[in-house]
Amino acid sequence: MPQEPEKAELHLNGKTFEFPIVTGTENEKAIDIAKLRSATSYITLDPGFGNTGACESAITFLDGEKGILRYRGIPIEQIAEQATFVETSYLLIYGELPNRLQLEKFSNSFTQHANLHKDMLNFFSGYPATGHPMAILSSMVCSLSAYYPELVNPEPSEEDVDLTAVQLLSKVRTIAAHAYKRSRNEPFIPPRANLKYIPNFLHMMFSSPKKDYEIKPEVVSALMTLLILHADHEQNCSTSTVRIVGSSWANLFASVSAGICALWGPLHGGANQEVVEMLEEIEKDGGNIKKYIEKAKSPDKSYRLMGFGHRVYKNFDPRAKIIKKRADDLLNGMGIHDPLLDIAKKLEEAVLKDDYFKERKLYPNVDFYSGIIYKAIGIPTNMFPVMFAIGRMPGWIAHWKEMKESPDSKIGRPRQIYTGRTLRDYIPIDQR
Ligand code: ACO
Numbered sequence: 057m058p059q060e061p062e063k064a065e066l067h068l069n070g071k072t073f074e075f076p077i078v079t080g081t082e083n084e085k086a087i088d089i090a091k092l093r094s095a096t097s098y099i100t101l102d103p104g105f106g107n108t109g110a111c112e113s114a115i116t117f118l119d120g121e122k123g124i125l126r127y128r129g130i131p132i133e134q135i136a137e138q139a140t141f142v143e144t145s146y147l148l149i150y151g152e153l154p155n156r157l158q159l160e161k162f163s164n165s166f167t168q169h170a171n172l173h174k175d176m177l178n179f180f181s182g183y184p185a186t187g188h189p190m191a192i193l194s195s196m197v198c199s200l201s202a203y204y205p206e207l208v209n210p211e212p213s214e215e216d217v218d219l220t221a222v223q224l225l226s227k228v229r230t231i232a233a234h235a236y237k238r239s240r241n242e243p244f245i246p247p248r249a250n251l252k253y254i255p256n257f258l259h260m261m262f263s264s265p266k267k268d269y270e271i272k273p274e275v276v277s278a279l280m281t282l283l284i285l286h287a288d289h290e291q292n293c294s295t296s297t298v299r300i301v302g303s304s305w306a307n308l309f310a311s312v313s314a315g316i317c318a319l320w321g322p323l324h325g326g327a328n329q330e331v332v333e334m335l336e337e338i339e340k341d342g343g344n345i346k347k348y349i350e351k352a353k354s355p356d357k358s359y360r361l362m363g364f365g366h367r368v369y370k371n372f373d374p375r376a377k378i379i380k381k382r383a384d385d386l387l388n389g390m391g392i393h394d395p396l397l398d399i400a401k402k403l404e405e406a407v408l409k410d411d412y413f414k415e416r417k418l419y420p421n422v423d424f425y426s427g428i429i430y431k432a433i434g435i436p437t438n439m440f441p442v443m444f445a446i447g448r449m450p451g452w453i454a455h456w457k458e459m460k461e462s463p464d465s466k467i468g469r470p471r472q473i474y475t476g477r478t479l480r481d482y483i484p485i486d487q488r
Contacts, residue, residue, distance in 0.1 A: 286447030
């Protein structure tokens with residue numbers, strides 16, 4: 057006997073309404089309420105969208121209870137171990153791993169588009185040297201739309217989207233490195249055609265006109281892992297921002313620029329900077345971990361342990377596991393002893409035993425150990441969120457492209473329950 061299709065029933069004011077069930081390829085279930093308001097005149101209320109699916113997506117699967125993360129079906133552990141960041145970007149954006157020829161073409165296009173327009177270089181000197189590099193990055197990425205007007209068509213061709221994607225993936229490194237140089241009042245180092253994606257970035261960051269930076273394979277490899285682990289994370293705050301901005305047919309540069317701003321916040325991609333600052337503060341304070349744990353548990357909720365907790369992961373963050381090992385390997389390989397790593401490990405150990413954190417299922421997230429790696433490489437703390445943005449670029453592009461290509465996509469426009477004053481009259485100023 058054919059099985060009845062699953063459905064959900066809503067009993068409301070004596071009436072019954074039926075809603076279809078949508079099932080994903082990993083058996084995730086959703087109640088499709090697209091017709092809820094027209095059928096019932098009610099809406100749903102879900103602050104923070106913890107229970108709301110905004111779209112169907114075939115890019116990234118994650119299961120927060122089991123600590124699973126897969127890009128296009130492939131486990132993150134395999135990708136982090138075996139793939140390059142450029143390959144990962146291709147996989148996320150186009151859905152399949154590239155063959156040799158496709159990869160070569162994709163990589164070469166990064167070399168071709170790494171330079172910024174010469175007029176854009178003037179912008180950097182207009183920023184104060186103290187300006188946060190995320191402010192510079194987001195503005196510069198949006199400014200790209202002024203320099204490539206042929207790529208801002210609201211209904212771009214496939215070729216235009218491909219070219220915009222390459223421009224973004226390649227230029228984000230150049231903008232990031234130039235923002236860093238600006239903050240140090242040092243001359244820009246242009247990209248080199250013979251260097252691959254990450255070595256080229258390191259060269260632009262750390263070489264000077266007089267001396268080339270020595271590119272160490274262990275540094276490239278650690279950075280590669282970090283970028284791959286940050287490359288996508290389905291409908292997080294910044295990616296949802298990119299999708300919602302793009303849903304108004306805003307161009308890819310503008311949509312990604314909005315995503316960078318969303319990522320900047322300390323509860324999202326800004327957390328990696330906050331983690332290291334927190335660890336430094338604990339260190340300066342004599343390493344009193346207990347004091348900070350107690351502070352984070354205080355009922356006034358005015359303090360959080362940065363790098364702990366996640367909206368989706370409630371068991372462990374698979375990325376944090378990989379990064380923790382990477383941090384150990386890199387520091388050992390470079391012969392660095394960073395007391396912050398010791399504090400981080402002790403803090404993690406104490407938190408995992410603490411009932412407050414256990415009850416709330418708060419585990420170290422991707423940002424907890426990443427800052428220690430960036431620090432070992434010599435990247436300053438205010439550049440940490442920028443590193444996250446470089447890593448997340450392929451994810452943002454993949455989601456924007458998917459949204460654009462979906463026949464079901466609509467302009468993002470949530471509703472609200474109004475709780476303000478009811479109708480009243482205007483009072484002229486002399487009568488108030
Ligand atoms: N330290 C102390 N308490 C915390 C923490 C923390 N890091 N995170 C959550 N809590 C507590 C909350 O106070 C709340 O307690 P209550 O139930 O007694 O009110 C409970 O845990 C649930 O917290 P919410 O804020 O409701 O959880 P939510 O899913 O909305 O937030 C978030 C997730 C934003 C990541 C949160 O855990 C947090 O602020 N963590 C610190 C910042 C951070 O590391 N962000 C990076 C996240 S990873 C990423 O974006 C790449």
